[in-house]
Amino acid sequence: MSDSKNAGHDHDHDAIGHVTPPGLLLLVGGTLLFLTAVTVWVTMADLGRTGNLIVAMVIATIKATMVCTYFMHLKWDKPFNAVVFASSILFVSLFITIALLDKSDYEGDIQEMNLLEGK
Amino acid sequence: MTHSLVNSLVTFLAAAETNDPERFTPKVPESDHFWVPNEASTMAGTVDSLFNYIMWVSVISVILIFAAMAYFCIKYRAKDRESNQAALSQVDHSNALEITWSVAPFFFLISIFVWGFKDFVTLYTAPKNSIEIYATGQKWKWTFKYPNGFVDSELHVPKDKNVRILIKSVDVIHSLYLPEFRAKMDAVPGRYTDLWFNATKAGVFPIYCTEYCGKQHSDMLSQVTVHEGNGYEEWLVAKEKEIELLPPAELGQRMYKQFGCAACHTLDGSKNTGPTFKGVFGRVETLSTGQQVKVDENYIRNSIMEPQKDIVQGFPPQMPSFKGQLSDKKIDGIIAFLKTVQ
Amino acid sequence: MSHATAPSHDADHAEGHGEHYPFLAHHFDTPEQQFETGKMGVWLFLATEILFFGGLFCAYSIYRALHPEIFEYAHYYLDTKLGAINTCVLIISSVTAAWAVRNAQLKQTNMLVINIVLTILCGFGFMGIKFIEYSHKIHDGLLPGHAYHPAEPVWELPIYKAKYGEEGAAAEGGEHAATGEHAATGEHGAAEKGGEKAPAEAKHTGYVKPLMGPHEFNREPRDVQRFFSIYFCMTGLHGLHVLVGIGIWVWLLLRARTGEFGPKYFGPIDFAALYWHIVDLIWIYLFPLLYLIH
Amino acid sequence: MAAPSATVDDNFLTHEKGILSWLCTLDHKRIGLMYLICVLSAFLLGGSAAMLIRAELWTPGPTLIDHQTYNQAFTLHGAVMVFLVIIPGIPAALGNVVLPLMLGAKDVAFPRLNLASWYLWVIGALCLITSLITNCADTGWTFYTPYSTTTTTSVIPALFGAFILGFSSIFTGLNFLTTLHKLRPAGMTWFRMPLFLWAIYATGIMQILATPVLGITLLMLIVERAVGIGIFDPALGGDPVLFQHFFWFYSHPAVYIMIVPAFGVVSEIFPVFSRKRIFGYKFIALSSVAIAVLGFLVWGHHMFTSGQSIVAGTVFSGITFLIAIPTAIKAFNWIATMYKGAVHLDTPMLYALAFLWVFSIGGVTGMFLSVMSTDVHLHDTYFVVAHFHYVMMGGAITALMGGIHYWWPKMTGRMYPEKLGRIGAVIVLFGLNLTFLPQFVMGSRGMPRRYYNYLEEFQPMHQLSSLGAFTMGLGFLLVAYYLLRSLKTGPKAPDNPWGGNTLEWQTTSPPAYYNFHTPPVITEGPYEYADWTYDAKVGGYVRISKQAKS
Numbered sequence A: 001m002s003d004s005k006n007a008g009h010d011h012d013h014d015a016i017g018h019v020t021p022p023g024l025l026l027l028v029g030g031t032l033l034f035l036t037a038v039t040v041w042v043t044m045a046d047l048g049r050t051g052n053l054i055v056a057m058v059i060a061t062i063k064a065t066m067v068c069t070y071f072m073h074l075k076w077d078k079p080f081n082a083v084v085f086a087s088s089i090l091f092v093s094l095f096i097t098i099a100l101l102d103k104s105d106y107e108g109d110i111q112e113m114n115l116l117e118g119k
Numbered sequence B: 001m002t003h004s005l006v007n008s009l010v011t012f013l014a015a016a017e018t019n020d021p022e023r024f025t026p027k028v029p030e031s032d033h034f035w036v037p038n039e040a041s042t043m044a045g046t047v048d049s050l051f052n053y054i055m056w057v058s059v060i061s062v063i064l065i066f067a068a069m070a071y072f073c074i075k076y077r078a079k080d081r082e083s084n085q086a087a088l089s090q091v092d093h094s095n096a097l098e099i100t101w102s103v104a105p106f107f108f109l110i111s112i113f114v115w116g117f118k119d120f121v122t123l124y125t126a127p128k129n130s131i132e133i134y135a136t137g138q139k140w141k142w143t144f145k146y147p148n149g150f151v152d153s154e155l156h157v158p159k160d161k162n163v164r165i166l167i168k169s170v171d172v173i174h175s176l177y178l179p180e181f182r183a184k185m186d187a188v189p190g191r192y193t194d195l196w197f198n199a200t201k202a203g204v205f206p207i208y209c210t211e212y213c214g215k216q217h218s219d220m221l222s223q224v225t226v227h228e229g230n231g232y233e234e235w236l237v238a239k240e241k242e243i244e245l246l247p248p249a250e251l252g253q254r255m256y257k258q259f260g261c262a263a264c265h266t267l268d269g270s271k272n273t274g275p276t277f278k279g280v281f282g283r284v285e286t287l288s289t290g291q292q293v294k295v296d297e298n299y300i301r302n303s304i305m306e307p308q309k310d311i312v313q314g315f316p317p318q319m320p321s322f323k324g325q326l327s328d329k330k331i332d333g334i335i336a337f338l339k340t341v342q
Numbered sequence C: 001m002s003h004a005t006a007p008s009h010d011a012d013h014a015e016g017h018g019e020h021y022p023f024l025a026h027h028f029d030t031p032e033q034q035f036e037t038g039k040m041g042v043w044l045f046l047a048t049e050i051l052f053f054g055g056l057f058c059a060y061s062i063y064r065a066l067h068p069e070i071f072e073y074a075h076y077y078l079d080t081k082l083g084a085i086n087t088c089v090l091i092i093s094s095v096t097a098a099w100a101v102r103n104a105q106l107k108q109t110n111m112l113v114i115n116i117v118l119t120i121l122c123g124f125g126f127m128g129i130k131f132i133e134y135s136h137k138i139h140d141g142l143l144p145g146h147a148y149h150p151a152e153p154v155w156e157l158p159i160y161k162a163k164y165g166e167e168g169a170a171a172e173g174g175e176h177a178a179t180g181e182h183a184a185t186g187e188h189g190a191a192e193k194g195g196e197k198a199p200a201e202a203k204h205t206g207y208v209k210p211l212m213g214p215h216e217f218n219r220e221p222r223d224v225q226r227f228f229s230i231y232f233c234m235t236g237l238h239g240l241h242v243l244v245g246i247g248i249w250v251w252l253l254l255r256a257r258t259g260e261f262g263p264k265y266f267g268p269i270d271f272a273a274l275y276w277h278i279v280d281l282i283w284i285y286l287f288p289l290l291y292l293i294h
Numbered sequence D: 001m002a003a004p005s006a007t008v009d010d011n012f013l014t015h016e017k018g019i020l021s022w023l024c025t026l027d028h029k030r031i032g033l034m035y036l037i038c039v040l041s042a043f044l045l046g047g048s049a050a051m052l053i054r055a056e057l058w059t060p061g062p063t064l065i066d067h068q069t070y071n072q073a074f075t076l077h078g079a080v081m082v083f084l085v086i087i088p089g090i091p092a093a094l095g096n097v098v099l100p101l102m103l104g105a106k107d108v109a110f111p112r113l114n115l116a117s118w119y120l121w122v123i124g125a126l127c128l129i130t131s132l133i134t135n136c137a138d139t140g141w142t143f144y145t146p147y148s149t150t151t152t153t154s155v156i157p158a159l160f161g162a163f164i165l166g167f168s169s170i171f172t173g174l175n176f177l178t179t180l181h182k183l184r185p186a187g188m189t190w191f192r193m194p195l196f197l198w199a200i201y202a203t204g205i206m207q208i209l210a211t212p213v214l215g216i217t218l219l220m221l222i223v224e225r226a227v228g229i230g231i232f233d234p235a236l237g238g239d240p241v242l243f244q245h246f247f248w249f250y251s252h253p254a255v256y257i258m259i260v261p262a263f264g265v266v267s268e269i270f271p272v273f274s275r276k277r278i279f280g281y282k283f284i285a286l287s288s289v290a291i292a293v294l295g296f297l298v299w300g301h302h303m304f305t306s307g308q309s310i311v312a313g314t315v316f317s318g319i320t321f322l323i324a325i326p327t328a329i330k331a332f333n334w335i336a337t338m339y340k341g342a343v344h345l346d347t348p349m350l351y352a353l354a355f356l357w358v359f360s361i362g363g364v365t366g367m368f369l370s371v372m373s374t375d376v377h378l379h380d381t382y383f384v385v386a387h388f389h390y391v392m393m394g395g396a397i398t399a400l401m402g403g404i405h406y407w408w409p410k411m412t413g414r415m416y417p418e419k420l421g422r423i424g425a426v427i428v429l430f431g432l433n434l435t436f437l438p439q440f441v442m443g444s445r446g447m448p449r450r451y452y453n454y455l456e457e458f459q460p461m462h463q464l465s466s467l468g469a470f471t472m473g474l475g476f477l478l479v480a481y482y483l484l485r486s487l488k489t490g491p492k493a494p495d496n497p498w499g500g501n502t503l504e505w506q507t508t509s510p511p512a513y514y515n516f517h518t519p520p521v522i523t524e525g526p527y528e529y530a531d532w533t534y535d536a537k538v539g540g541y542v543r544i545s546k547q548a549k550s
């Protein structure tokens, strides 16, 4: 698919915005299904605790990016919408990172009590 | 709320509600400072200096702002609407000024931050050789367990020694606050938190609970006594002896106060969070299961150790367990005491 | 007060440009503006959805990072096959939803209706499978909080046995690193060394398993119910979103049949599809995070 | 809808008649007014609870109400003031009325959603009131677990109410952000936008990125309380401190959701009443955005003594300090705006000046709290209470009052009595300082907050504070009295009583149903006053025609 604004303009129409050609839809859909199979399959391999998690997340992110770019038209959309979306993800990550940073630091105090109180 | 508001208005008008004589109120010793309480720990001085530093920075900035504002209001006051149209000067930017007033506060802020950070790390890093005292928060009292196992509702510490308090809570979040030591830490259920101090002034200072914990949050008070010399050790020994020598009923009464039973159980027959102790011994209670039981020694013992097992009808299952906190002797004392409250 | 000379053409303002486009709201000048506005609104809404789910993802990340053993243990209770099928169902519905947008843009009313119906069917399919999963969980006592009373431990599950062979349940050997690992991840409580107890008293006491990689458990980790709290919160909230999505599609189906949508006015379809995709996208993460744990 | 009639006196107030024409309206101005009425009623409710609190604290022991009622009173007070009053106060009430006008648009982007937000507000308010009349929640407005999940009061309606109100706020923010992006007429460039709109823009960012987290937090808490899922319950392996992270991730940005629109209001008032261009336009505009973004990274400063780790505390404390800088920039620019101006001390300006001063006090006391070591001493004492009343009551509410007076002629078509306005402002300002200054002192001396009983040592300061509160209450009653009266008896307002150059002053007072009779043409910035002259006959400003000028 070309990057140009006219990617889908092989049809005769005057719709606002971009019209996605059916071939592309099916291609993306097929790839997504394929990646789903891949991620299930790859879990069976032992890549270590983090290894498997990273692989699974990378595949999920590829899938998510495809959904955003093609199904959600971000590729042909005003870039601002992508900015909105990206910033929401940025803030969620900040939230998770900082909360996790703190929680993992004091988790020891919780374990200490579990130990002492024989829970 | 509306309902109890009406009730309270009625009681208020009848002037029936008076200050609860059972409520423990510590005394705050007169402070040498206007803004802060006495400085009674090694950290108090530096925290206060920082407080004063920020205070002066703040007071000066606020006064400057106010002065500029007042001056401009007077100096540039328009006479009336007709004679004053748009102001003559329409100056609307100056990058030099903007940079100055962004950068100038920055230096103050950095200095304050660094100072505060250093103190904070000291405040929460207990020295290795500290005396460890366990504090437990529960609705609505503090208990302190000393290294020798003695448990008291008040905190006693030696002067000029590092004391580390390990804090936990058995129900909701509380917060142990020792204003004179500039120390505070939440008591969080499910984990330990801690604070430490080194008291520098002998005397008696208040202890508060500063995390909202329900109805009697504001009555969750105690006090800390700072002993000079070996006063602390002597106090501990004396305390244990004293208690063992008490006649059972008196011991029980002590426990009633010390373990905060008073917060929920009255002696005068009125209903509080828990059933009154007046005439409790020998009373026939209906449990939430509908079962009827007669209150005897065993029942009381069970109620204290495993309060959630039998719940008296009409009361919430709010009573904490005192397992491990009360020795047999003390429980016997409580039973003896309850027998006397008829 | 003093605007006696005010032009009074605001009366016919109400009509405005609307004469050409019956769907154009009075405060927009062109259909493009209306569409772009709607689109931006929807994107902002999707951002709020991300943050809404973000809270749950935060809880998930924290508990997973600090207690991986719970997740490694409890995910055996989930049925990967059903999860995978559901993922495929949602992906297919995403294709049909995206296609529906195309149909609307090109005013292919019949195709539009078909694609919406397919999307709705997929939505119901997804919920149906969820229903099956949930009823199994409820039946087996795999519930959050105090309601967690599993019918059987993980090593009695057919999935587990199938993976590690029947002898996975036999008590044999037992000096595997698993215990060490649990201790390292914060499993202090009564960390038994190699465990020598009989499988009969497996739960909470100790279960000796063969040498089989990090998946073996010699006892149930503490607080496994946490997994189900998170599982039900995340999939429950997600399922709620699918239901809302189905509702929106049904409503649009009714509108689409009239041939209301066309090249200048397909916003509602596009927006519903965007919403549907985000729901899909969240599931794309939920699936590996909950089902595919190694 | 009834066919619009085209009489000369036609405006949005008279355009259609009857209660239904209000309840079903899609007109942003009407929705704004409905918000205003609701918000002020809620303010009366919250204020009454405050009066009850202050009366109770007259003596150290029981004075008027019992423990439980007191706890319920401050919970109600806090929740109503935060969720019902100041979060919607400036953006949803004033913003709705003037935002499209200032922008030169015909309406907000999504008028139906706008009305839905108002209904969500009403539903949320009803939920809070349900809690109030069944058995008012007694958790404090922060709803900390495990207390909130174990207390016997009806917490769920309150939580649900706050949840709904969160969505009301999200939708308002979403609507305004979209409006500002997509409905700007030709000529209205970003840097010709009035600063109020910049403030609303920054607020919108926060509403969209922070409020959903409140939603999910409250939802989890509701589920926790209803069925005990245990994510926050230590008995089930959950963590109560995690709840605090969740709560403050929203609630710190929320304090900027409250104050940034207030910055916007005073940024309008200062130039108009100084008859001079605003100083440092870009700095004020962009500092709002800076505050909005930085505001997300400081939430843990509410948790320094909660058992949070030292690392996290340091990060939070450091970033908190950074926020003081964009705020200071604003304060200095407002002052510089007055320099060599022609200052008119009408009521809106009095409120703006009060804002600047009182908010600065509130802001600098925030510094004491954001320093980790001093906060250990001050946390959860009356010092915090005084801090946040100085910024919320002294800042946000004062600005709201300023905004109400500033736009009153535009919104209602009537002038309020100027002299009473000034007297009211002075009484409120005096009462405010008398109420909250003593609280700083008792706080730093160790008086904990949320205390029904207190030690006798603190009584004198509590009594001063109560006296101040009653004064303030009287002041507000006076304000309410003359504002309501002016609706009937106030003189008709000119189109531009203050000489503002933002677009809302270039339409009639009150504006027509579709805002502008002729679509405005924007050729200059919002703070150019050279073209306006006072006309005593009109009682307001009129544009100097181009010919007359040359």
Ligand code: HEA
Binding pocket: B057, B061, B062, B065, B105, B108, B109, D142, D255, D256, D258, D259, D301, D302, D320, D321, D323, D324, D327, D328, D331, D359, D360, D361, D362, D363, D364, D366, D367, D369, D370, D371, D375, D378, D379, D380, D384, D387, D388, D391, D392, D395, D396
């Ligand atoms: C409108 C709401 C609002 C606003 C704007 C602020 C603004 C700030 N707040 Fe406040 N805050 C609250 C509402 C608000 N706060 C509430 C409701 C609580 C309590 C919640 C609860 O527990 O119930 C709270 C609590 C609170 C705490 C927690 C206290 C505790 O519980 O222990 C802290 C700690 O850091 C803090 C800090 C700050 C800071 C640094 C700012 C800064 O943004 C202020 C910046 C402004 C200035 C600094 C003034 C202007 C600048 C100058 C005049 C220049 C000169 C100044 C210097 C050089 C310093 N606030």
Ligand code: HEA
Binding pocket: D040, D043, D044, D046, D047, D048, D050, D051, D053, D054, D074, D075, D077, D078, D079, D081, D082, D085, D086, D139, D140, D141, D142, D385, D389, D392, D393, D397, D435, D449, D450, D451, D452, D469, D472, D473, D474, D476, D477, D479, D480, D483
């Ligand atoms: C916007 C926020 C806001 C505002 C404006 C106020 C306003 C006031 N507050 Fe409050 N307050 C909070 C937010 C606010 N508060 C919060 C969040 C808490 C914490 C709660 C908690 O701990 O959980 C708190 C807690 C709090 C406490 C501490 C309780 C405790 O910890 O034990 C006290 C005590 O003095 C207090 C007093 C007051 C007083 C006297 C006012 C006065 O300023 C009120 C004056 C107002 C009126 C008297 C109303 C008059 C209105 C009209 C007459 C109608 C108006 C109509 C028109 C003008 C047209 N408040």
Ligand code: CUA
Binding pocket: B137, B138, B139, B140, B173, B174, B175, B209, B210, B211, B212, B213, B214, B217, B218, B220
């Ligand atoms: Cu314990 Cu407050």
Ligand SMILES: [Cu+2]
Binding pocket: D251, D252, D255, D298, D299, D301, D302
């Ligand atoms: Cu904050």
